Amino acid sequence: MNDATVLIVPGLRDAVPEHWQTLLATRLRRLGRQVCEVAPMGRTDLDRAARVAAIEAAATAIAGPIVIVAHSGGCVMLAHWARQTCRAVRGALLAVPPDFERPMPAGYPTVAELDEAGWLPLPRQRLPFRAIVAASRNDPLADFDRVAEMARDWGAGLVDLGQVGHLNPASGYGDWPGADDFIATLAAAD
Numbered sequence: 588m589n590d591a592t593v594l595i596v597p598g599l600r601d602a603v604p605e606h607w608q609t610l611l612a613t614r615l616r617r618l619g620r621q622v623c624e625v626a627p628m629g630r631t632d633l634d635r636a637a638r639v640a641a642i643e644a645a646a647t648a649i650a651g652p653i654v655i656v657a658h659s660g661g662c663v664m665l666a667h668w669a670r671q672t673c674r675a676v677r678g679a680l681l682a683v684p685p686d687f688e689r690p691m692p693a694g695y696p697t698v699a700e701l702d703e704a705g706w707l708p709l710p711r712q713r714l715p716f717r718a719i720v721a722a723s724r725n726d727p728l729a730d731f732d733r734v735a736e737m738a739r740d741w742g743a744g745l746v747d748l749g750q751v752g753h754l755n756p757a758s759g760y761g762d763w764p765g766a767d768d769f770i771a772t773l774a775a776a777d
Contacts, residue, residue, distance in 0.1 A: 591652040591677050591774040592621040594645055598659030598685075599696065602627045605756045607682075607763035608658055614767075623649055625661075633696055635667060635705035642668045646676075654773045655679040656766065659728065659753065662720075663687055666710035666741065676716040678773025680766060683754045684720065684737055685728035692727050711740040718743035719769050723751045 593615055595608050602609055612622045625645045628638055642664060646653060653676050657665045662684035669676075685691065687701045688709055701707055720738035722745060724731050731747075738745040746769075752758025 591654045592623055592649045593770060594642075594649065594653050594655045595622065595624045596642055596655060596657040596661035596665055597625060597627045598661045599633070600627070600630055600659075603756060605761045606658075607754065607760060607766065608656065610762045611656065611766055614762075621649075633700060633704035633706070635664070638664045639668045639671070643672060643674075646672065646674045652677045652774075654770055656682070656770065657684075658682045659685055659755075660687075663706060663709060666712075666714065667706075669714050669716070670710055670712060678717040678719070679714065679743075680719050680721065680769045680773060681738075681741075681743065682721045682763075682766070683723050683726050683729070683748075683751075684734055685726075686730065686733045686737075689730075689733070695728070709737070711737070713740070713742035717773060719746055719773065720744070721746045721748050721754070721769070723748050723754060725750045726753050728753055 595612055597608060612624060615622050623645050625641050655665060655676060662681040687706050690698055718741055720743045722731055722734040735745055754760050
């Protein structure tokens with residue numbers, strides 16, 4: 588497992604110190620694991636092509652196997668990236684992907700803004716690597732059944748996390764130690 592670099596792909600919002608991905612990166616580095624992070628691009632730059640290019644640049648900088656850990660909009664970025672990359676990926680953990688095809692709460696981009704920035708339609712092609720989609724039963728950004736459809740279309744396993752909101756500090760979540768087990772499973776995959 589230790590030979591795979593963990594590539595962290597954040598969502599559309601800025602990273603915060605209390606977010607599980609930030610805490611995960613710190614924990615993995617303390618354990619001597621190789622970690623690479625795609626830099627957050629802020630809330631105003633919605634350009635899908637730029638975000639997908641950032642994933643490609645980060646993946647290109649990694650020598651050896653990769654396990655990707657994406658959150659929220661990062662899951663959709665990853666699905667777009669997977670259609671165009673030739674990088675060898677051992678697996679991906681996609682945590683609480685949003686449903687960009689339906690209106691989201693205030694403060695999030697509108698469907699029209701996402702469409703204009705190139706996010707729609709959502710990629711539904713099977714991912715070319717093993718994937719696990721971790722879904723919430725009460726995510727304000729996506730209905731569980733819609734996330735289950737995405738997982739099925741992507742050829743990913745679906746894990747029901749229960750009532751965890753959007754698995755972020757606003758939902759009362761910081762550290763998510765369960766991510767470590769999913770990463771170990773994906774890193775061990777051939």
